[in-house]
Amino acid sequence: MSSIIKVDTIQLADGTAGTIENLGLATGALSHRNLIINGAMQVAQRGTSSTSTGYGSVDRFKLLKEGLGEFAFTQSQDTTSPDLFSHSFKIDTTTPESASGSGDLIRVAQNIEAQNLQHLGFGTSAAKSFTVSFWVRSSVTGTYAIHFYRPDNTARNITANYSVSSADTWEYKTITIVGDTSQVVNNDNGEGMTLYWVLRAGSTFTASDASSWENWDYTGLAYGHTADWGSATGNDFYLTGVQLEVGSVATPFEHRSYSEELARCQRYYRSYSRGVRDDNIGNLGTGYDVNTTLCDITLLLSPRMRTAPTLEYSSAAAISIYDGSGHTTTAIVLDGSKTEQVLIRNTTSGLTSNVAATVNLINSNYIALDAEL
C-alpha cells in the first residue's frame, strides 16, 4: 500500500521555512535526539531558587563562578519563557561586580555522561558533527561564548560564539560543531563532555583562539566573549529549550514529558520531600532497629543512579524513628551505597532491639541522594 503525506509548509524551530533536508531526518534519530537532560528546565528537585553556586535549582544545570569579589546572584527556575515552553533557568545579578577582573568567570554548565556520547564517534575517523540549539534572553547585548570540554584521555576543547542582539528578548540560537577525530570519549559513566554557557569572562579566558578543537587550554575557553554581563544589578540571563543532537541541523526541540525528564534527572539526583511535600511527615519506609541506638533503612533506587550516591540531609535531627514510640535522630550516615540501593543508619536512643520501625522525615526536613557528575 502506498501512502502520501501532503503538507503546505514546513516550519523550523525559529519560525523560518524549512525543507525535508534541513529537518535533518535523513541523518539523525527520529526520537531521543536530544542529549541534554532537562533542556526545557521542567524539573527542579532542589527547589526553585538558590543563592549558591553549583547545582541549586533546575536539575542537571549548574552555575559556576571564579575570581569575582562582589558578584552575588540568584539562580532559579523561572516561568519566563518563549512560546511553547513553560520554564527557563534564570541567573539574576543581585550584587554586581563593579570592576572587570582578568580572572572573572561566570558560567552555566551541563555535564553529559560519557557513555551517552558514543554515537558521536569522538576520536575516530567517523566523528560526527553535532548541533546545539537553545533559547536565550539576556539584559546585556553582545557576543557570548559557549564552550565544549571533553576530559577523557588528552582533554580537548572548542569555543563558539553567538550574539544577543536585543536586550530582554528571547532569541533562538543554533551552533554546529564539527566532529573531533582526536581523543576518544571513554565508554563509561564519567564526564564525557560539558557545555558551558559563558556569561562573563576576564581576559585570562579570552586570550587564545579556541574556535577549532584543540588540546585543553583554559585561555581560550571564552574566546570571542565580549558581553559585560554581571556589572549592574538586575543583569539577567535566561536559558531554555536546550538541545544537543547529532548532525549539522537544529531540529525542533524534542519535548519530553515531565515524568520522563524526572526519571532521567533521577539518575543523577533524587530528593525525598525536598522542595515539595504534601504533609508534615514524609515516610521513607520501614526500617529495622539493630539495637537500642541504631535503626537501619534500605532505599531501593529505580532507575539506578550513575554511581554510588552521596546522602544529603537537612539536619542530623531530620528523621524520626517510630517503633511504638518516637525517637529523633542525632546522626545520619551511609552504611552502604550502590547504584541500585543505599543503606542509611540512623542513630538515636531508646529503641527496642530487633523490631521493625517506620522511618519518617520530620516537618520540613529532607534527604536527597546525589550522583551528579
Added chain:
Amino acid sequence: MNEMNITSAQYNVNLEGANVSINATINGIEMSIPLCEGNRHYDEIMRQVEAGTLTIQEADSE
C-alpha cells in the same frame, strides 16, 4: 575550579569497625559520602587530602 567548600570531614565505621563513609559539610550542606571513586564528593575530598588542604577525622569511638 573548586566548586566545593569542605568545612568538615569525618569517617563513619560500621558495626565491625571498618570505615564505610565520610560525613562532611560541603557548601554548608551536611552529607554522608561513600568511599567510591567516581562519586564527585569523594573524589574532591581525596583531591584536597592529597593536596594537604583537608584532613579526614577518624570516626568517633563507639
